[in-house]
Amino acid sequence: MTSAEPDRPTTPPVWLRAEPPRTRRRPPLTLQRIVDVAVTVLDEHGSEGLTMRSLAQQLTVTATALYWHVRTKDDVLDLALDRIFGEVPIPAVTDDWPQDVRVLIRGWRDAMLAHPWAPSLVGRPMLGPNVLARTEFLQSALVRGGCRGLHLAVVTRTLANYVIGASLTEATWRRTADPDARAAARDHVAASADVYPTLNASGHLDDSRWDDDLLFEAGLDGILRSAAQPPAGEAPSLRPANEASPPA
Numbered sequence: 001m002t003s004a005e006p007d008r009p010t011t012p013p014v015w016l017r018a019e020p021p022r023t024r025r026r027p028p029l030t031l032q033r034i035v036d037v038a039v040t041v042l043d044e045h046g047s048e049g050l051t052m053r054s055l056a057q058q059l060t061v062t063a064t065a066l067y068w069h070v071r072t073k074d075d076v077l078d079l080a081l082d083r084i085f086g087e088v089p090i091p092a093v094t095d096d097w098p099q100d101v102r103v104l105i106r107g108w109r110d111a112m113l114a115h116p117w118a119p120s121l122v123g124r125p126m127l128g129p130n131v132l133a134r135t136e137f138l139q140s141a142l143v144r145g146g147c148r149g150l151h152l153a154v155v156t157r158t159l160a161n162y163v164i165g166a167s168l169t170e171a172t173w174r175r176t177a178d179p180d181a182r183a184a185a186r187d188h189v190a191a192s193a194d195v196y197p198t199l200n201a202s203g204h205l206d207d208s209r210w211d212d213d214l215l216f217e218a219g220l221d222g223i224l225r226s227a228a229q230p231p232a233g234e235a236p237s238l239r240p241a242n243e244a245s246p247p248a
Contacts (some may be wrong), residue, residue: 029061031069035079039115042080046117050076077121082128084118087111090137097144098224104138105163105220112167119168122160145228155227162223170212182207 037058041050052073056063070076088111091103112119126132139147139156147155173182185205193200203209 029059029065034069035083038076038080039083042117043115047077047121078124081118081121082130084111084115085130085134088134090134097141100141101138101224102220104134105159108163109167109216113171116171119164119171122164142227146230147227151230158223162219166216
């Protein structure tokens with residue numbers, strides 16, 4: 001005979017037991033956590049809805065604790081903006097420099113549209129590592145295309161202003177306009193065709209004729225064609241910037 005098993009407490013199976021509530025420790029306040037929450041607030045409420053007090057409340061900390069990491073709201077905006085640029089993939093370098101630029105600029109536009117508050121802030125001084133890394137990639141691609149000196153600076157600024165302006169316009173339409181707003185704008189121009197004959201004929205504000213993607217790509221192609229044509233008096237060069245000139 002086997003000995004009888006000792007009595008066991010009659011506890012319900014683990015699947016049926018209600019665990020007592022556990023006190024969860026609040027995650028530590030770090031700069032990364034501050035920026036993560038700030039981006040969430042900005043996505044939901046825009047830059048006007050972000051204050052240091054509201055950010056501290058979202059983080060469940062005191063404003064004093066927040067100021068240990070960031071001094072002002074501008075600090076938070078700068079950090080959040082650089083975080084957004086970190087979402088822009090840096091393409092692999094290829095032999096097709098215009099395509100490399102296109103991939104970067106398209107990613108930039110996508111990031112701006114995903115965070116509609118961002119385009120209006122890009123005019124701020126941008127010295128974050130994510131911004132600088134992508135600007136370095138952009139200029140190095142343009143240098144491979146023959147841009148130098150003033151021409152390089154002009155093309156860089158033209159591309160930056162183009163993607164910022166296009167993203168700001170598109171983001172504003174998407175955020176504030178009702179679905180029929182563009183149709184109403186198109187009808188307004190058409191109804192005044194005698195006053196605005198060129199605008200009416202060109203399809204101005206007519207997204208059924210020229211949608212945002214088509215306009216953006218066509219504009220980008222135009223800028224890149226200009227980038228490949230140096231100003232008068234400057235010979236084009238496809239030599240990398242660090243490659244020595246051949247001997248005479």
